[in-house]
Amino acid sequence: MSSSQTAQLHAALSKNQIWPLHDSDVPVLVKVYSAPTWSPFQWARIVLEGIGRQKTSSRAGARWRTERDVLRVWSQAGFDVPADLTERHPVHPGRPYAVLERVHGRLLGMLLCSGKMGEADRLQAVGRYAAEMGRRHRLAIERGEHRLVHEHPSLQHVIVSGPRLVTIDFEQAFRPVRDVRVLVAHEVVAALRSLGKGADAARFATDLAAFVEGYGSRDGLAACAREYLRSPSPRRRLLWALDRRLRRDRKRGLGKYQVAALLADAVA
Amino acid sequence: MTAVQDSVRTDGPAPVRLRLEDIDKANMAGDGNYLWRHSLPGAEIVLKVYYGNRSSLLYAKKTFGNVVLTGRTSHMPKARCAVEADCVRTWQSHGFRCFDIYPQVDVDGLPREGYMAFEYVPGKHFKDLFIDRSLPLEERMAIWRQFIPEWHRRHRIAVDTSDSRLIHENGDVKHVMLYEGGFVYFDFEMIYRSKDVRMLVGREICSYMRSVGRFFGPRLYERMLDDLVAHYPDSSLLLSAWDQAYRHNNPFMRFARWLDRMKPSNKKIYSKYRVAEDIASRLSKSSLTTG
Numbered sequence: 001m002s003s004s005q006t007a008q009l010h011a012a013l014s015k016n017q018i019w020p021l022h023d024s025d026v027p028v029l030v031k032v033y034s035a036p037t038w039s040p041f042q043w044a045r046i047v048l049e050g051i052g053r054q055k056t057s058s059r060a061g062a063r064w065r066t067e068r069d070v071l072r073v074w075s076q077a078g079f080d081v082p083a084d085l086t087e088r089h090p091v092h093p094g095r096p097y098a099v100l101e102r103v104h105g106r107l108l109g110m111l112l113c114s115g116k117m118g119e120a121d122r123l124q125a126v127g128r129y130a131a132e133m134g135r136r137h138r139l140a141i142e143r144g145e146h147r148l149v150h151e152h153p154s155l156q157h158v159i160v161s162g163p164r165l166v167t168i169d170f171e172q173a174f175r176p177v178r179d180v181r182v183l184v185a186h187e188v189v190a191a192l193r194s195l196g197k198g199a200d201a202a203r204f205a206t207d208l209a210a211f212v213e214g215y216g217s218r219d220g221l222a223a224c225a226r227e228y229l230r231s232p233s234p235r236r237r238l239l240w241a242l243d244r245r246l247r248r249d250r251k252r253g254l255g256k257y258q259v260a261a262l263l264a265d266a267v268a
Numbered sequence: 269m270t271a272v273q274d275s276v277r278t279d280g281p282a283p284v285r286l287r288l289e290d291i292d293k294a295n296m297a298g299d300g301n302y303l304w305r306h307s308l309p310g311a312e313i314v315l316k317v318y319y320g321n322r323s324s325l326l327y328a329k330k331t332f333g334n335v336v337l338t339g340r341t342s343h344m345p346k347a348r349c350a351v352e353a354d355c356v357r358t359w360q361s362h363g364f365r366c367f368d369i370y371p372q373v374d375v376d377g378l379p380r381e382g383y384m385a386f387e388y389v390p391g392k393h394f395k396d397l398f399i400d401r402s403l404p405l406e407e408r409m410a411i412w413r414q415f416i417p418e419w420h421r422r423h424r425i426a427v428d429t430s431d432s433r434l435i436h437e438n439g440d441v442k443h444v445m446l447y448e449g450g451f452v453y454f455d456f457e458m459i460y461r462s463k464d465v466r467m468l469v470g471r472e473i474c475s476y477m478r479s480v481g482r483f484f485g486p487r488l489y490e491r492m493l494d495d496l497v498a499h500y501p502d503s504s505l506l507l508s509a510w511d512q513a514y515r516h517n518n519p520f521m522r523f524a525r526w527l528d529r530m531k532p533s534n535k536k537i538y539s540k541y542r543v544a545e546d547i548a549s550r551l552s553k554s555s556l557t558t559g
Contacts, residue, residue: 001545009549013510018556023420023501029556030504092427092466093504094511 020102024089027102029082031067032093033060033171054175055151063171064096070170071100073147079136080166103168105161112155112207113198126195126207127214129158132165133191134215137184146174149183153191182236184220185227189256192263196254204254208266218267225264228257280370280387281311288377291315305388312388313370316352318345318457319382334458340437341458345382348457352384355456358433362425364418365452386454391447395483398441398492412492415444415451416499419476423469423505432460435468440479464517470508474540477509477547481538489538497550507551513544 001009017032056066074081083101091097108129111117117125140148150157151172159166174183195211196204215221231237244257286306296303302317330343341351356366373385392400398408426434436443436453443455460468477496481489500506516522528534529541536542552558 001542001549006545009545009552010514012552012558013507013548016557017504017507017552019503019551019554020556021502021504022499023417023424030502032504032507091502091504092424093507094466094517095504097504 021089021091021099024099026085027104028085028089029100029102030091030093031098031100033064033096033098054177055172056175058172060096064098066173067170068098070147070173073145074136074167074170077136077139077145077148079132079148080164081170082166082168103159103161103164103166105159105164105166107156108158108160108165109155109194109197111160112195123206123210125160126210128165129155129191130211130214131216133187134217134220137187137220138217140180140184144180146176146180146183149174149180149187151187153187154194155191155197156194181223182227182233185224188221188224189228189259189263192259193254193256196259204262205266208262212263212266221263222267225260225267228260229264280368281308281313281373283372283374284308285374285376288375291375308373311370313373314367314386314388315373315375315383316386317378317383318349319379320345339461341461343458345379349381349384351459352456355433355459358431359422359453359456362422362434364422365447365450366456367452367454389445389447389452391445391452393445394441395479397446398480398484398488409491409495411446413495413499416496417501418451420501420505423472424502427465427469427505430463430465432462432465432468435460435465435472436475437472439472439475441476441483442479466505466508467512467516467518467521469505470510470512470544471540473506473509473547474513474543477543478538478540481543486537493546493550497547497554503551503554506547510544510548510551513541514548 015034017034019030019032021028021030056062068084068086071081071084075083082103084098085101086097086099089099091099108125111125112122136148139145150167150170151174152169154169157167157169159168177183192208192211195207199207212218212221226232227236228240231240240257244255291304291306293302293304296305296314297320299320300322301320302315304315304317306313306315327343327345331347334340334343341347353369356369359366360368367386367389370385370387375383375385397403397411400408422434426432433456436456437458437460438455443453445452445454460471462468473496477489477493480492484492497503497506511517513525516525525541533539534541
């Protein structure tokens with residue numbers, strides 16, 4: 001192996017690794033959280049996360065703790081997530097790890113992009129996804145529970161397994177905030193962006209309608225749209241106005257402000 | 269009563285006292301210990317004499333290296349005898365087959381606690397088995413796939429119990445044999461004293477796979493490596509092979525490994541570092557986060 005190949009291997013192994021654990025009576029996965037890196041970029045990110053982005057740290061140990069905590073909170077609240085079986089199946093990877101139920105199924109994002117779903121099935125899947133999200137958001141707002149809002153929502157983080165819709169990837173979470181609705185707005189808009197990835201305008205419009213129908217609260221969705229278009233908080237309004245001017249949002253196919261505008265129209 | 273006598277078998281030869289001059293001293297071993305095969309009523313035994321053909325000075329020198337430099341137990345004959353008995357007892361207690369010890373066999377003329385009588389097992393060493401072309405390749409690979417979970421089980425117990433005696437310090441394909449459908453392990457004269465047993469697991473895995481490459485050649489090495497990664501039940505423990513070579517928990521050891529990698533001998537195809545890379549590369553590809 002050349003030195004560049006070794007370096008590539010180092011880089012690959014410094015990311016999370018997930019392997020099936022064959023030494024178990026039930027299907028489980030071992031998720032090994034990435035080894036710590038010492039690059040200046042990583043440390044800058046960790047510091048900025050702590051100060052600016054109001055999220056838990058991206059350090060391996062923090063991601064391990066956060067994920068296990070959020071899995072517990074979601075599970076106790078009755079939302080479908082992989083069971084945390086770490087206590088029952090301890091292993092020794094020499095790094096922070098979790099042993100999680102292996103859920104067999106297909107990622108919702110892959111299913112929707114596959115083109116193999118009939119229209120009715122597709123809209124039903126989107127509706128189910130929205131319904132679960134709506135139910136969870138209402139509970140999060142009621143309890144002021146920030147951990148019930150998914151920090152990294154994506155249709156690639158939902159597994160369709162028969163009747164189950166299992167959400168995964170909770171390595172980072174939002175820190176406690178005064179108003180959980182701000183976080184809810186973030187998740188809704190991010191989820192809709194994920195829904196619109198690769199879809200044309202007509203497709204997205206249909207999916208959005210199914211989403212709105214399934215979510216169960218037009219007022220809630222309207223508030224989400226308003227947060228980004230005309231936030232009730234002057235500080236955040238300024239923040240979003242500056243953010244809108246950033247090139248990175250305009251480069252992306254469906255930016256969050258565009259999605260917010262379409263959502264506002266859909267619920268009007 | 270010595271530690272050796274704790275591993276008394278309930279069967280095996282009756283208590284017997286042999287005379288050194290009655291033993292055929294055709295040495296089955298190479299340089300070092302004497303290994304003499306001997307027939308007794310109801311049993312074939314192998315006498316292992318730890319005071320072999322090496323000088324006391326050499327034993328002392330190796331002991332210094334072991335204890336001070338490499339973190340292993342002593343190389344002195346009595347120490348090796350005692351460690352081997354302890355390891356055999358430990359391995360057997362967890363259900364791993366080793367040559368049974370017959371402490372009821374005494375030999376006049378040999379220093380007590382400097383020799384051991386073992387059962388003779390007419391098994392086939394891995395180093396001969398896997399290159400035996402009279403056995404179809406798929407059968408040999410099936411044996412390897414049968415071996416892997418047992419190998420993991422021992423590693424798992426070793427890490428769970430922090431017991432370095434369950435790590436095969438001299439582990440390679442010369443020291444495992446197939447017999448009656450199961451595996452028999454031998455040669456436990458020394459162990460590592462480190463409590464970081466997970467790193468020792470990684471070291472042992474690399475050691476075995478190095479010998480696979482050196483004895484069996486590239487084709488079998490690649491296949492056996494593929495099967496190892498596919499069938500070793502806990503990939504996160506298999507990752508210890510990489511960790512002990514490139515990401516040791518002990519910063520001093522990590523630095524020592526970095527220096528060690530610069531040696532020309534460690535750039536060869538079956539060096540411990542190349543083997544560690546080969547294992548890690550397959551592990552990375554098998555991760556569900558890849559691709």
